[in-house]
Structure formats: C-alpha cells, structure tokens
Amino acid sequence: MPVLCSRCEIKKAHLKRPKTGHSLCKECFFWVFEEEVHHSIVSAKLFNRGETVGIGASGGKDSTVLAHVMKVLNERYDYGLNLILLSVDEGITGYRDDSLETVKRNQEQYELPLKIVSYEELYGWTMDTIVKQVGLKNNCTFCGVFRRQALDRGAMMLEVDKICTGHNADDVAETVLMNFLRGDIARLRRCTAISTGSEGAIPRCKPLKYAYEKEIVLYAYFKKLDYFSTECIYSPNAYRGHARSFLKDLESIRPSSIIDVIHSGENLSVKEEVRMPIQGNCARCGYISSQKLCKACVLLEGLNRGLPKLGIGKHHKLQDKLLKSQPLTEEEEKKFKMISF
C-alpha cells in the first residue's frame, strides 16, 4: 500500500521530511516549507512595508532558494517589498566565477535587479592572492571579514534598508558549536539572533534560520531550481569543518538535534560580570568596530605590509602603532610573518 501524504492524505507521498519524519507529497511540502519561512518572518517582524531588501546571492543552493521563496512570499502575502540581488566576487578561480554565472541566470529567471561587488575593486586583493600570502589555515577569517564589509558597502551603494542572507539551521547550529568550542562568549550571545545589526549599520536577517539544509536541497530539487553546488576549495582546512562533521553525525543519531542545538544556543545566558566588547567606530574607515581599528583595516594593513598574521590573534597594543602608521620593530615583525615550511 503506497504511503499517503500526511497532510492532504489524497496524493502519494513523494518524500520524507528530514525535520519531523512525516511523509509529504510535493505540493504539500512546498506549501509547508514556504509557510514556515513566512512564520519565521512574521513572528520575528523582520520586514516592514515598502522597504528595499537586498538578498545576498552567492549562486549556491541557500541563496537561490532564498531568492525564490522571498519572491513567492512577497507576492502571496503582499509584503510590499522591493527585492534586489546582491552578490560578492571574492576572486576565487574555479569556484566563484562559476557561481556568479549562476547568479546572473537567477537574475533573469526571477527578474530581479542584480549588483556585483568584488574584493578587487574594494580592497585591491582577491582571495587567491591573499591565500598565497597567508597560507591555507587562517584564510577563512579574511574572506569572512571582507565579505561582510563588501555586502554592507554594496548595500549602501544601492540604498537598501535591510539585507537578508541564506543562512540555514545547519549553519546556525554549526556556529553555536564552533563558538562554544572556541570560548567566544561575545559571539555566542549574538549568533542565534535571527536579525542582527545596530545603529549605523544596515540590519541583516536570516529568514531561513529554521530550515534544515536537507530540506532546502529537497525544495530546490523538486522545484528544479538552478544552483551551483561545489564547496569552496579552501574549506577543508577550516575549524568549522570539525563542527560540521560533528553536527552531521548528530543529525544521523537524532534528526531533531539541529533545532535542539539552536534552542540551547538561544537560551544561553552569560553572567553580568563578564566583560563584553563595546561598540564604536573604526578610526580609519568609519565602519562599526569594537576596537580602535576595524578588523578589515587591520587585515588589509597586514596584507599590504607583507605581515599576513597581523589580524590573526589578539594584539591590542599594536592598534595605536598601526593607527599612526608607525613602522613595527624587528621583533614584532617576526611574529607576523608567515611560517614557511
């Protein structure tokens, strides 16, 4: 006897939901998935009418599905939003240039305006050249910091009110685990918020926060959406990889553990005596920062001076020196050069 969809009970079930284990037919699954995203948006009051929203599009499955769902919900529930696609070119050959083609195809399919910003034009460095200087271990830091700034700069150029990214439940859970393992208290509190941002910066939100990665793939597959599915070539050496494999194993033992981790992360609370970083502005570029110089400026300084390890690790005392563009002593320079094998 064929298994019936547990929702409409008329059609045959096409798939089994990873999140709850129910069997659903295609149409019901689409509807349920979209409804859940709608619920996330509405209960967290992410958007207001008439706002311009930039969708961070990388060409991968998360952002493709996000763009599609946002368009569908915008029409179905009449959010009244202006949607724009925003893409960042990091300059990784073999990865990013292919995915950008996908984004351009998306733009034509969804009829949304598109803007591409690149590291080359913003900073004068591409990820390939950065990796040649830094090495294979700490490069995710550079890419992440630069990308966040790039998204913000692009958004400011387009005069967007909010940015939304395609971070899914697996990403948030991995971030919680990773921050816990690294002891990063400040980030632990912020990473589970569905919407982050403060004065002076464009707020950014994650409408797909409660959607499992597997369900996103299922959605894209059944809807025959076009996306680019390769991993970044530099990713195997990242610390996040450990958290990711752990999370995958957890999911195989108990599928609800992804949401359990997010639930735990949301309810963590820190004692008041713990010192938290205070927010200010970067002295050089004016971007928000908790130190005197924002991380991107520190990293760039390091790259430009040929001292790639300048931004990695904690060096509060050197901030003043950097600010005044003083040359560093021999000893300090030694610390920041890359270890050659």
Added chain:
Amino acid sequence: MKCKESPALLIIRVGDAFCRNCFKEYFVHKFRAMLGKNRLVFPGEKVLLAVSGGPSSSSLLFQVQEGLSHKASKKLRFVPGIVHIEEGAACGKTLEERTKIVADLKSIFSTSGFPFVIVYLEEVFSLPSSVLQSIFSLPTEKDDLYKDAVAGFMQSCHTSVKKNLCHETVAQETTLTEDHTHASLLSTHAHANETSISAFRGKFPFSPEQTEAVKKLFASMKTLTAKEEMLQTLRKHLILYTARIKGYSKVMMGDSCTRLAVKLLANICLGRGAFLAMDTGFSDPRHGDITIIRPMREYSAKEIAFYNKLFGVPSVFTAGLNTKAPEKASIQHLTESFIVKLQADFPSTVSTIYRTSEKLNPRYSQTPADDKGTETCLLCSCVLGIELRDEASAFCAISISEELSQSKKPEGGQVSSSTMEECCAENKMETLESSGCSCQSRERRNTTPDFWSLLCYSCKLVVKDMTSLDLLPEYILEEANRRQRRTQIKREIQEYLLTSEDDADTAP
C-alpha cells in the same frame, strides 16, 4: 618545575613538569581551594559522597579520607558518608558479576571507615513520589551564616573533648525550622519502605520482578541516548532519596573536568542550554534542601589518572551502558569521542570549554524568592516554560513544523508537540486508549496533553523515545498525576485567586 630540586616525574597540560611531592601538594591544594573558595560546606555538616568506583570518585574518596585523617594539617571539617548506586540491572549483568563488583567496593569502603550504603537500581521502584519535590528554605545571608557556624564550631571544639559533641552542637545551629517537619515526614514514610525492602531476606534487597521491571524499562527506550539520560535521572533520584532519609544535606559528585566538558557539549546537543550552569557548575541548588557539589571539576582526567597510579588509589571498573558501543550509538558517546579527538589536535579545547562554562549563569533563577510559583520539570527539576517566553524561538518553529506537516482536524490543530494522529483523534485530545492503531509515528498510551506540559524540552525528547509510559517507575507516574490534578484544580478556581500560592505559604 616548582621545587627545582627533585627530577620531574610527570608532565601535565603542555609544559608543567612536577616531581612526586610537588604533584601531591598541588593536587591536595586544589581540592582544598575548591572547597574553601565556595563556602558551601559547613563544618560538622553531613556530606554524602557519591562513589561509582571509577577513578574520579575513588580519588575523591581518597582525598576526603586523607583530609580527615589526623596527620593532615588543617583537617577538613565535615562528616562524610558513602553511597554507591549499583546499576548492573540496566546494563544487563548477571547476579554473580554484580556480587563480585559489590564485594570489591565494600572492601574499599570499609577501609575508609565511613558509613556506607549500597543502593541498587531496582530500588527505584520503591521510591516515594516526594523525591521529585524540591523543598526550599527561607533565603538567608550565606556569608554570615558560614562565619558564625565556623566560629561556633571552633568554640565548641575547644570546650568539649569528644569529636561527636562538636558535630551535634553545630548541626543544631545550621538546620532551619520549616524543613525539619517536612524532612521528618519524608523519613517516616521512608522507614516504612525501608523495612519492606530489607524484609526480603537474602543477598539483595530487591526482588527478581523488580530486576525484570528495570530491564523492561530500559528495553522500551529506542535510543541509547534516551537510555543514558534516563539512567542518569534515576541515579540522581536514588542519591537524593538516600541523602534525605539519612539526613545528609550535601552530596559530592566526582565529575572531572574532561567529563564535565563532554557533558556540557552533550547537553547543548540535547537542548539543555538553559540549564548548563546548573548541570555542570560547582553547586546545583535545584533540589532545595540538598545541594549537589562537584569538587573535582578542575582536575583533568589525566591528572586524576596519574595521581591514582602514583599513590595507589584503589578503584573498580564497572562497565556502563555505552561501554564497547560504536561511536555513533548515542549523543553522549559521540560527544566524548569528538572532544577527545579535538583535544589531540587543539590541546586547549577542554580548558576553553571549562572556562566558558564558568561564565554562564542560570538564565531563569530557581529559588522562590525571585520567581514565585514556577513549575519545575517532572524528571530533572528545572524551571519550565522558558520556551514559551519568546515568540520567535526554535521551539515555536518546531511546533509549527509539526502542526503544518499533519492534516488539520475539524476542531482545529493544537500547537503542541503532542498533536495526536488522525485516527486517534476521535476522543478530542482526551485520554488516549491504545487501540492497536498502526500509525506511522509513535503510539501514546494513557497520556494527555497535560503530561507533556510537565516536562522540560529535553526530557520531552527522552520520553518521546519510550514506547510506553506505563513502564516508568511508579513514583514518577504518581507525581505526574498529582501535579496534573493540582493544575486542574487551579484552573477551576483561577478567577478567584488573588495571590499565587507560594505567597500564601511564606506570608508571616
């Protein structure tokens, strides 16, 4: 490294080399410092040591022994007792194996000279339901009380010769009035049970039916994760019960740093993030009159192993539920292997996790002084209702998913994780009779939506893994019924209540 005289014998962490004497000093000093910094153990207080026979708890016992012996400078000042929970029934061991292990342990305990008691897991079926209630005392200023108690103790020790007198006088000072009546009620109830337990003549104070019941209970859990959680809960209840009837006010557990780091991460994965501080902190005040403390929490497993080897601390290895299980058998086991592997590559993992845990606070406070009338979970005694406080939370998301994935019923779907399957919904969400319906997902017998509301998020996950709730020990079911009746009564008279009930109790 420290005395720079004798040659180093061992290396701890990355670069600390110690010789034998310095290591002993360091170890003992850490133990004393832990106890002294958190002034929780009063002089003359009765403290129960929960010894499982493994290396950490044996080390704890050894430290307490040494600390109380006459040769120690500045003797420790409390009265210890030992309890061991024998879990062979859950792990499927034969009676002979269990007798042998118990005999080994008994010899270790008798050399220590402290009173000891061995409790078997089967006795969980004879527990009274009062074990699940927390008795809170009136809030007092801890520091003053501690100093007074120490001063009083020193004085009475000078004036009297025998040690026993010291303990008695101080014991009188530190107990509180309201708890006494309540505690004595418990003990009279308990004595009735105890006689029935010891009435069983023979080697063990339990019957074969109880062993069978334990085996069935654990067989009814589908996943090893749920089994381990249930075992921990039952173990804790047994320890609490023993502590209450024998008059102990503190329980010391031997959890080492490594074990705690694993527990922390596993708890995050199980959804217990809100209560991390209590599950793994130095003191656990959830149960009111009994505080659980963990003095071994700064010792890594390596240090304890070295100490045991060098100074000949006897310990007995008892196989647990997940011994020899494959890596992915349960969440706890997976977490343990993950952390151990990570520690090999990044040696600071365990200490980082430990430091992080020290900075955490219990999010919602437990004592009635701050949050009157809060309900606690049936199994783990944590504050309930945290998930309902935020609207856009993970809990809401998963309830919506559950609801949307199933067809809507004519009465309208209920947003809770106990939504019934279509074919069983004819009784309108009331007590569900198991009619052998072959639903795709789990069956539910004798449950009402109220039962689920008595549990916290992670305990719900544990109970969901059980095939039948009847196999739970009676005291849990009894307490559940009692609480359900109480909420029903409260609901009926809700409109006439002016203040919450805890206000009425503590009013002068």
